[in-house]
Amino acid sequence: MNKVKVARLISEHRKKLGITQRELAEKLHVSGKSVSKWECGKGLPDVSLMLDLCEIFGVTVNELLSGEKIDMEN
8 A cells, every 4th residue: 555645545536526624524523634644645544434535535445545546447
């Protein structure tokens, strides 16, 4: 798992949704500092948050953990 790729995915998807770090944090019941750490690659979301984060972003757990879109057609 590449923290930098995961960080980039979280940041990009949050921005696509047009929400702030604080708004994402509120949806997940974590601090804004937690989201900031994720987006800087200094930490990863807790496992207990993964499904909620995937639902918010519309990605799979595999995509979140790999930090990139996975093409399922091949």
